[in-house]
Amino acid sequence: MPLKKEVVTAVVADASREMKDPNYAAVLVGGFVQGQPAITAYVSAHDAELGGADAIVNVIFHAALIAQCYQRAAGRGPRAASFDDLDRASGGDSLALLAQVQPYLHGFIDENVAHPEAKRILALIALALDR
DSSP: OOOOHHHHHHHHHHHHHHTTSTTHHHHHHHHHHHHOHHHHHHHHTTHHHHTSHHHHHHHHHHHHHHHHHHHHHHTSOOOOOOHHHHHHHTSSOHHHHHHHHOHHHHHHHHHHOOOHHHHHHHHHHHHHHOO
């Protein structure tokens, strides 16, 4: 079921507010890394395509916000994605598919992420969490 625009907007607004705390991003990324080891390994494996450690952290930060959208909508966090979940989500054009099944998450990625490979990876992550 598609997430409501209000859910995605609220998560983004909360993150914008929280960014005033210098520890916010580190805590968010750290929690996501601990809770989603397969996604973290997948993103880390794309180091060369993304452009290094800072880009990996940026992708994981945005992936954590995507997970928060699912959490807010469902009232509980998404279960840890497996490598099989990522494999199932990897067929075809992940951005185009995400635009169909989760248009507001697609919009979030499109508006907030500049790097094309980062967009593709985040769309794949969103699809893997959308099950």
